[in-house]
Amino acid sequence: MGIRLGHASAGRWAGRQILRRRWQLAASAAVLLITAAPAWAAEGMPQLDFANKLTTAQVVWLAIIFVALYLLLSRWALPQVASVLEMRATSIAGDLDAARRAKSEADAAVAEQAKATREAHASAQAEISAAVATSKAAADSESVTLNAKLDQQIAEAEERIARARAAAMGALEQVATETALEVVSRLTGTAIDGSTVNRAVAAALAARAS
Amino acid sequence: MAAEAHSIDALGQFKLHTALGPFGASVNFTQSNLMMVIAAGLILALLYFGAKPRAVVPGRLQAAAELAYDFIHKMCVDQIGEEGRRFFPFVFTLFFFVLFGNLLGLLPFSFTYTSHIAVTATLAITVIVLVTVVALAIHGMHFFTYFWPKGTPVALAPIIIPVEIISYLSRPVSLSIRLFANMVAGHVMFEVFASFMVMMAGAGVIGYFGAAGPLALNVVLMGFELLVAFLQAYVFAVLTCIYLHDAVHLH
Incomplete structure (x- = not known):
């Protein structure tokens, strides 16, 4: 903050130096004009003719017009422009807010969607492995019974063979x-x-x- | 303007006369004041018709009005600080009153009210009175330390204080003469070159070619004067802001 202000005042100082130089130029030009004026016109510069009552009348009318313009601008015209600018600022801020809200809603929806997908994935995986385990168990028990039956048949057959042989x-x-x-x-x-x-x-x- | 072919009346253009026929004459309403009324009307029209559409995406006129508003508003806040908002309508009035006066003066058959020292001095005195009143209202008697910068050796007081007071009082002089002299110089040059052109053309066929020189110069000068019109209005407004900054913050 302090640095920024320092810059601003430095800029203002430089601006003043330039303006001072400009002023010197302008002042010398004015002096030149005022002193040279009688050479051009015998009556001198009309601006310096303060004996002319129009010169002072002009200032009175200037005061009236300037004050009227100031009042009309500050009370009537400038607030209109200010309200337009304010309206734009609020509408832009409102739009930004709505956009930000919509974005956060969309983000939440996306997160929810991802979560649901993950859950569905996990439950499907669990179901698949459960099914695999059941079918494996079923197959195992079936093969056990089958083996037992086969063993029994083999034993019976061997016994028959032994008996026949004997x-x-x-x-x-x-x-x-x-x-x-x-x-x-x-x-x-x-x-x-x-x-x-x-x-x-x-x-x-x-x-x-x- | 140039009544006789051999003399150039460069200053006649600044002569005041009453406008609006007998009604203007009865209240000494001059052509200068008529231009002031026209300028004020144009400024108000710009803002009124500019703000009227109230569009979120502005059209050309609305953009111009908003640009004018933002430009001066930014100038006030940048130069004076946050307190500058209070002076914004005054600086706005001042800048556009001077700018429209300068620009309208460039139109043929018009009158440049900013080429009158009485007008520019009145504006400058208004500024300096406002600045002093603001400084006194904010800082009270403390305002007078403005003429005694911090850390100055006491021995230098008899020199520093008069210098500071003179520099303070010379502000309205420099403000008014700068604008007045710039406007007068430009319009005198226009008149001199234009009269010279007419004199050359009066000298016969060769003169027609000779008149092309002053004509070209006047064309270039018109561009330059447009720049000066903006620059001087800007300088007037910026200096007002700087003086107001000093009044609000005292150095």
Whole structure:
């Protein structure tokens, strides 16, 4: 503030210096004119003819006109221009206010919109992961039951196979014994003891199985 | 104006006579005062018709009126400070009264009332009386310290105080003579060149070519005088503002 005022007064000082110089010029010109005037016109400058009553009458009328102009300007004309300028200032300020309000409203709407989008995004993501988890769990339990069923079927089948195999092996021993007895009796013509054959067959089967 | 072909009457244009026929003559209403009334009417018309549309986006006339208002208002506030608003109507009246007087005087067959020392001195004395009254009203007796700048050695008092008083009293003289002399000088030059042109033209065919010189000079001079008309009105108003600043703030 102080600096600004300092500048202003410095400017005013410089302005005064210029004006003073101008004044000197103007004053010397005036002196020149006043002294040279009688050379041009015998009666001198009409402006300096104060014997002429019109010179003083002019000043009286000047005072009347100037005061009337001042009163008309200060009471009537200038307030009109001031009110126009004020009206413009208030209307511009009002428009700016409305624009600022609209902008803040728009900003709030945008923020709300962004928030809603974020929330929707988050809930959709949650729903997707929940669905994935459920379906994964369902698939897991299904596969567990399926595996169990398959295991059971496999076990059953293996058991059946084992049973069939055991049955087959049992039958094999009897068939082999009978065949051996038959073969031996046919070849040799003598019956042999069944138990000997049985032992031999069992030994042979054991040897094979091992 | 130039009655005889061989003498140039450069000062006859400033002679006062009554206007408006016998009515003006009966109250000594001069052609100078008629121009003042016309100037005042034009200033009021500019502001009235300028402010009338009350448009937010101003037209040309409204822009001119607003520009005039803002220009003087800014000058007052810049030069005087916030207190300047109180003096704004006075400075506005002064500036436009002088400006329109200067400009109307440039029209052919018109009269320049600012070329009369009685008129400019009256305006200048009005300014100086106002400035002194304002200073006394604001600062009372403290106003007289204006003639005794702070920090001046006491020994210099007998010199400084008379110098300050003379410089204060010379303000109305410089204000009035500056405007008066500028206006008179311009109009005398117009008249001299114009008379010279007529004299040259009277000298025959060669004179017609010779008359082109003063004619060209007068054309250039008209541009210059337009500048002077604005400049002198501005100087008058700015100096008034500076004096008012001194009155309000005392240095």
